[in-house]
Amino acid sequence: MYDIAVVGSAFGGSLMAMIARRLGRSVLLLERGRHPRFAIGESSTPLSNLLLESLARRFDLPAIAPLAKWGTWQQRHPGIAAGLKRGFTFLHHRFGDSFSPGPAGERELLVAASPTDTIADTHWYRPDVDHLFQREAVALGVEYRDEVILEGWKEVGGDLVLRGSRHGRAAEYRARFLIDASGPRGFLHTTQGGAEEEIPGVTPNEALYSHFTGVGRWEDRHPPESGAPFPADDAALHHVFPGGWMWVLRFNHGITSAGVSVTPELAAELNLAEGEPGWRRLLDRLPSVREQFQHATARIPFRHLPRMAFRSPPMRMPRCARLPSAVGFVDPLLSTGFALNLLGIDRLATLLQSEDLQSAEALWDHELATQNDLLAAGRMIGGLQAHFNRPAVFSNLLMLYFAAASFSETARRLNRPHLAPGFLLHGHSTFGPESVGLLGKAVQWPLQVSSAEFRERIRRAVAPVDVGGWFDPGRTRWHPVETAPLFRAASGLESTSAEIEALLRGAGFPEEQCHPPR
């Protein structure tokens, strides 16, 4: 009998198991596969790294904390493959044409997330990273069983009994509480009936992806102009095109992760389900991307997901909780998965700490918070999906995301999380409803206002939470990390300049960027 059984030992389940151990619980971690193994979902963000770092500090996980920054990762875990992510690169392509940034650079957008490599975000090579998390869980005393086939569960005398088999023999596991970390369409979802709900406004895109060697650096053929905030390849590189987008994430051991998310219509036209031939048909429409991949070889068979968007309806279950990744997923655009998952792990950790896991009400609050965060991600991504072929509208909408994400990160760093309620500030008193309105408008084309007026409305919505200078003069295609806007926003963050200075130093900013502008 264990206090807690966690189903799924990827980074989410393993981290949850570590935290429960640190809080003195006996923990059983169950996995249907075997590490190391391929897993998708690789790109971190400032918010996800901040959450990871704070969980690692709060629960004394010294092997995990260094993963929150490129520099400490390279020092502490040089053998765990990773990619350097200085920010987000968006390149808008037209089918059949070579890429050009356009006369005013409107087809290119680079948004920096960090001022230096040392404190940059990362891409996680999940075979290595998930294995590290799982090993660390075991090192902390978590009992681990892999290659377990779970068939169902029931409540017996107030305990949970999970049944299935392992290595051909019947197996039964007992626990007082179950945490489902088994990902989309996972354990509780399927054993509770498997019905799915729509995520309003989201197109259920198809995906096709693999890991490659020999992918060229974009900048080798498209040299950067002076002033670019970071090398376009040292980022989550997004090739956007009518009907979808492609991610290109470079790791430091020669592997590059690449894949596409496209509408069902385009997927059918390309017959994406066929795998590599579908991939080639798409590259044939994107000459500059085809060049980037001309020497590329897929190192594992292509994987096809017929429907990425997934939402499991809210479940009211005493003695069970789900990580956000087991409740839903929208699309990899904007790398929201890790942050949503870590927000959920943070909530469950707090419940565990306060002995509130037995409270049906507290568990229901967690489930609803998870659903609401997912819907907020869905609104944002759905708005962008509607404008893959309109770079100007797409870039303006992105400012809603970057403004909300950077404000949330800053409020948390300042220890004022109450200023940033809900993922992407969906609970914020002004930004929340205004962004809902703007994103609602975005999914109904035509916009019914001029694009200039739409941009102005976005600018006004962003103003109260603008810590990044998103609409400052001169900001169009490039958004470097500048700290002057943060000092300007100090009072809105209920902070003094001295606190902002301390925040910047604590986050590892270069000294010259840690002072208010004169």
Ligand SMILES: Cc1cc2nc3c(=O)[nH]c(=O)nc-3n(C[C@H](O)[C@H](O)[C@H](O)COP(=O)(O)OP(=O)(O)OC[C@H]3O[C@@H](n4cnc5c(N)ncnc54)[C@H](O)[C@@H]3O)c2cc1C
């Ligand atoms: C194509 C794609 C790209 C993505 N890209 C990004 C990105 O760039 N950035 C980002 O933040 N997020 C991304 N995501 C989301 C990201 O993958 C998830 O947020 C993340 O993987 C969740 O981690 P997890 O540990 O909770 O679960 P998962 O990674 O989903 O792992 C679940 C684990 O549970 C195990 N399991 C499943 N069922 C059972 C069972 N019945 N019994 C026992 N074990 C079981 C699995 O084997 C696996 O080990 C992407 C998702 C997709 C689909």
